[in-house]
Amino acid sequence: MIDRIPILRIRDLLLVSIQADLHDILVEQLQSDILKELERKSARGLVLDISALNILDTYTARAFVHTAQMARLMGTRTIVSGMTPAIAMTLTEMGFSAGGFETALDLESALTALSTHDSDED
Amino acid sequence: MLGSRIDSDIPPKLVAALEANVSVPPKLRQEIMSLSLQNREQIENLAASIVRHISLFAGTENILPILTKLDQATNGVLSLVPRDDKMRVDNEASLVLARRSAITLAAKLGFGPVERTKVATAVSELARNIVMYAKAGEVRLTVVTNARIGLAIEARDNGPGIPDIDKVLSGGFRSKTGLGMGLRGVKNIAQEFAVQSAPGQGTRVRAVFYLSMR
Numbered sequence: 652m653i654d655r656i657p658i659l660r661i662r663d664l665l666l667v668s669i670q671a672d673l674h675d676i677l678v679e680q681l682q683s684d685i686l687k688e689l690e691r692k693s694a695r696g697l698v699l700d701i702s703a704l705n706i707l708d709t710y711t712a713r714a715f716v717h718t719a720q721m722a723r724l725m726g727t728r729t730i731v732s733g734m735t736p737a738i739a740m741t742l743t744e745m746g747f748s749a750g751g752f753e754t755a756l757d758l759e760s761a762l763t764a765l766s767t768h769d770s771d772e773d
Numbered sequence: 774m775l776g777s778r779i780d781s782d783i784p785p786k787l788v789a790a791l792e793a794n795v796s797v798p799p800k801l802r803q804e805i806m807s808l809s810l811q812n813r814e815q816i817e818n819l820a821a822s823i824v825r826h827i828s829l830f831a832g833t834e835n836i837l838p839i840l841t842k843l844d845q846a847t848n849g850v851l852s853l854v855p856r857d858d859k860m861r862v863d864n865e866a867s868l869v870l871a872r873r874s875a876i877t878l879a880a881k882l883g884f885g886p887v888e889r890t891k892v893a894t895a896v897s898e899l900a901r902n903i904v905m906y907a908k909a910g911e912v913r914l915t916v917v918t919n920a921r922i923g924l925a926i927e928a929r930d931n932g933p934g935i936p937d938i939d940k941v942l943s944g945g946f947r948s949k950t951g952l953g954m955g956l957r958g959v960k961n962i963a964q965e966f967a968v969q970s971a972p973g974q975g976t977r978v979r980a981v982f983y984l985s986m987r
Contacts, residue, residue: 672872674865675901705890706872708897709954737890745894745958 656681658688663695664765670703678714685718689725696765697722700758702733709747716751729753732761783847784808790846794839795830817880820853824883833922855881855916862900863909871900871912878914882922883984891962892924892982898955899928899978907932923983931975938970
């Protein structure tokens with residue numbers, strides 16, 4: 652099992668592609684790594700791409716909500732991209748409200764959303 | 774069990790063994806012939822396709838006998854016959870393994886991607902509750918073959934137990950860590966759900982998922 656998920660910085664965006672089967676310590680590590688990176692240098696957006704995941708349980712989904720909340724407090728907008736239909740159906744039927752984080756169909760849409768937001772502001 | 778040696782004879786042997794029992798449409802034949810033995814997800818998808826095909830064209834009661842023949846013909850390399858599983862759960866790594874086992878077993882029972890995700894998510898929630906609250910326990914995955922084919926998950930521990938289980942299940946109790954959310958979630962996605970728990974007496978949860986042939 653890997654013990655860390657890399658965080659890529661592309662201009663003022665942070666990109667995290669989650670490929671590994673997530674376990675709790677990995678999620679906590681990722682959360683603190685993201686916050687440290689935001690503290691080091693601010694970012695306008697954070698994209699968590701989960702297209703490689705086929706399971707997302709409520710614990711991990713809640714961790715994403717918390718990450719998005721913390722990032723927001725540090726001035727960063729978070730988008731979770733690439734959720735599979737199977738995960739979306741499972742979380743919804745379980746009664747998990749996905750209102751806690753913004754989502755996009757895929758990585759490209761997430762990046763488009765973050766750059767559109769930028770030109771709106773200008 | 775996946776053998777380390779790759780045998781290119783496996784796909785044709787599998788097609789022949791399957792053809793001896795049911796007709797094999799071109800699409801399924803293609804799926805078998807393009808099989809790569811290193812790709813776990815591909816093997817899982819194929820296992821599910823085969824089970825659904827047998828079920829539709831030979832009947833549910835013939836699934837296990839035919840899968841047994843397929844395993845014999847391919848020296849058990851693909852391990853297509855679904856088997857009960859029992860795992861000790863006491864840390865992060867065992868939680869991940871329990872999820873993986875659940876996905877694999879669900880695939881061998883013909884569950885589609887959505888159902889596989891549901892089963893694995895349920896295992897994840899129940900196993901996590903064990904690790905968080907009881908430190909250690911056991912997760913059993915059992916093949917159900919009565920009128921319908923299903924997968925039963927049983928999670929047992931001798932931990933502190935849940936004082937007011939009804940309140941937890943009705944949503945009247947919210948833990949910081951999400952015990953209630955997980956249990957309620959499993960109850961919502963499983964077709965059968967039962968929980969036994971009392972303070973000092975540990976917890977037993979049983980959730981059953983049935984194969985839908987949609």
